[in-house]
Amino acid sequence: GAVVSQHPSWVICKSGTSVKIECRSLDFQATTMFWYRQFPKQSLMLMATSNEGSKATYEQGVEKDKFLINHASLTLSTLTVTSAHPEDSSFYICSAQLLAGGFYNEQFFGPGTRLTVL
């Protein structure tokens, strides 16, 4: 149980285009989903916290107009990187937290999406 999927697993796009990444909790409902970015050999960096039906909370320094987050249901959150540039190339990972708190209320991570912007 507690499986989180992400799609696509990798994407290559041209500079200036937009890319949408989907994060789904497959067998549970998630009140909260988190979006992280990770550059090579660095730790996870929280970008935003997304609650179903409300606006996402962005971390300091993360442009909300560039990284659009939609959490339309308890099982789906999307991250759209708008007007992508090469510096946006990174590993994007989502995680989901169980509605009922789970055993430890831990986050379950998706497999990640590797974005390369040419």
Added chain:
Amino acid sequence: GQNIDQPTEMTATEGAIVQINCTYQTSGFNGLFWYQQHAGEAPTFLSYNVLDGLEEKGRFSSFLSRSKGYSYLLLKELQMKDSASYLCAVRDINYQLIWGAGTKLIIKP
């Protein structure tokens, strides 16, 4: 500010034991997590401590001392597949996870 400290890199030998330390200063405390992350993959949950003491799960154990702001992850009978980064994360007063930078563990034959 909030801070999680853990060593950047450690090396150990296959079959041996290694201890990865984590110290934290956070606004409140609502549990400490250890995650394992293999290169190019997402983190996977290893352990959770909210009370002082040792939690054992097979070859992995995690210890917590809240008064000292300290935890460690103990890995026994190391296997080559244990080569990965180990992330310490603390849930603060707002139930937000504060992440350490991770410890890269290199296992040598």
